[in-house]
Amino acid sequence: MSTPAISVRGLRKSFGATPVLDGIDLDVARGESLVIVGGSGTGKSVLLRCILGLMRADAGTIRLDGQDATGGAPEAFLRRFGMLFQGGALFDSLPVWRNVAFRLLHDGMPPNEARARAVAALAAVGLSGRVADLYPAELSGGMQKRAALARAIAARPSVLFFDEPTAGLDPILATVINRLIREQVTALGATAVTITHDLTTVRMVADRVALLHDGRLRWTGPVSAFETSDDPHVAQFITGRADGPIATLR
Structure with a gap:
């Protein structure tokens, strides 16, 4: 079998006396x-x-493309990943094209080439070239x-991370973003890790699903088995019941 793109073993992280990750293998x-x-x-x-x-884990190991990354991701890996942050994290003071091309410019790509790459990336997510010279404040939430x-895909990364990609979006825009994520992950042939609590994102984006609760992975499996699983954690998460192994505020 080929080496996993990401391999985590025995990962633990606490804040004070509160454990957050309690021995994650993934x-x-x-x-x-x-x-x-x-x-x-x-x-x-x-x-x-x-x-x-x-963030540094308290214990455990992390390997990225087979290399030990427990103390921090190797430079070679950092150059090959892209990330979509939950709030977008666009720079207000930069026009959209410079936001999208930020990494390319930082790595020394000539501005005219970086702009062309940015416009192509914007087109890939359904935004016209006229958006390139606008500022983030001039865009709607969905456009941002x-x-x-x-920006996450402009450098054509081999690994993509998505942090709550549909947070704050209405159901229609959320569907658009989920579809775009799936399309771009497929087009790039990238490895992707998405964190979410949105079941629509699960259905549209996932090949495989992992359910995390109380610091541990309670279930992992193909997306085709997720909604039919008889695992009580999965069943409660899908149905949204207050009663079950996932503790809720009452």
């Missing part, structure tokens, strides 16, 4: 789209930050999310 195959689901505060974002080296997705 592999993401090359070219696979994995969606990690769970309620708010279950550790999804912490897991993502540990994988990217933005598309521009952020364009």
